[in-house]
Amino acid sequence: MSVPQDDGRIPELEALRAPPRSDADRHRMREGILTGAELLLARRRRTDSSWEVLAAWARPGLLAASIALAILAGAIQPWRGRPEEVSQPVALEDVLGGAGEPDGIPAMLVALNEPDADAVMAAALVERNGNGGDLPSPVEQR
Amino acid sequence: MARPMAAKGQGESQVHDEPQLVDRVRRGDREAFAILVERYGDQAFAVAYGFLQHAQDSEDLVQDAFIRALERVDSLGEGSAFGPWFYRLLVNAALNRRKYLARRRTEDVPVSSAASESPAADAERAELRRRLARALGSLPGELETVVILHDLEGFTHPEIAGMLDIPEGTCRSHLSKARRLLRDVLQDYQHRS
Numbered sequence: 001m002s003v004p005q006d007d008g009r010i011p012e013l014e015a016l017r018a019p020p021r022s023d024a025d026r027h028r029m030r031e032g033i034l035t036g037a038e039l040l041l042a043r044r045r046r047t048d049s050s051w052e053v054l055a056a057w058a059r060p061g062l063l064a065a066s067i068a069l070a071i072l073a074g075a076i077q078p079w080r081g082r083p084e085e086v087s088q089p090v091a092l093e094d095v096l097g098g099a100g101e102p103d104g105i106p107a108m109l110v111a112l113n114e115p116d117a118d119a120v121m122a123a124a125l126v127e128r129n130g131n132g133g134d135l136p137s138p139v140e141q142r
Numbered sequence: 143m144a145r146p147m148a149a150k151g152q153g154e155s156q157v158h159d160e161p162q163l164v165d166r167v168r169r170g171d172r173e174a175f176a177i178l179v180e181r182y183g184d185q186a187f188a189v190a191y192g193f194l195q196h197a198q199d200s201e202d203l204v205q206d207a208f209i210r211a212l213e214r215v216d217s218l219g220e221g222s223a224f225g226p227w228f229y230r231l232l233v234n235a236a237l238n239r240r241k242y243l244a245r246r247r248t249e250d251v252p253v254s255s256a257a258s259e260s261p262a263a264d265a266e267r268a269e270l271r272r273r274l275a276r277a278l279g280s281l282p283g284e285l286e287t288v289v290i291l292h293d294l295e296g297f298t299h300p301e302i303a304g305m306l307d308i309p310e311g312t313c314r315s316h317l318s319k320a321r322r323l324l325r326d327v328l329q330d331y332q333h334r335s
Contacts, residue, residue, distance in 0.1 A: 009293050010324055015271045016278070017294055018191035018200070026184060029201045033179050033208045034172070040212050044170030 192290035193236035
């Protein structure tokens, strides 16, 4: 249900209007507000200036930090050297890769990493058994 | 959203500088804050008086409202006008303040306006004011706020709607309802007297 619009003011309400105030009253209120606000305003100024100081420091600070990091990284690099290579055991097939071929070079000889003991032993056995047993057995050597 | 409002006697151009003023206040600029106090102080006092009917209470309330506004100014959106936001804060503070006042105090009628009347007429006027104030205070909060802002302080419906964050139609219907209730109180008073 819509409320009928009432455009008539109530003249008696004028009695509730604020009485006129003197300039002195207005000034007093204004000064009271500003005095009461002083602490908060000062705190806001401090906070703001703190941010300004931080902002002022931020750019050169970041630059200096970047340079320092770069120098530090450069200094550390020679000490660290190349990343340590983890030697992987050489597979038997690789070791024997060149052994069966007449001109083949045993992979063991050209491998970058030292072969593991099992591969060496296996190669030796293959050499002995497969190629006429030229290699002496450990027992015979003794 | 209602257009940004100016305090009485303030031009629109002055209202447009408010986002900058508010920004300066955020950074603790005393001068910018003083401009806002100058701009809204008197009108705020009149609004507060409409609720409290006591000059000292109204001054205290206005002072508290400005301090509260300063504390919360960061919550005012970027580019928003100070006026509607501040008046909303003031009206809420006024309604809360009144809850703490055990009994509504009404001031004596100023001497300047009562000088020509007899003591009996003065007393009658004071009684009318008390009744009106009591009747206003008995209205639901939003109805009272609308009638004070519109009929006493001359704000427009769009301005009040913006302040209270209600639709303009609701604002108009609140005013009609409030006036009817007040008229009933006044008729009752006139019949008795």
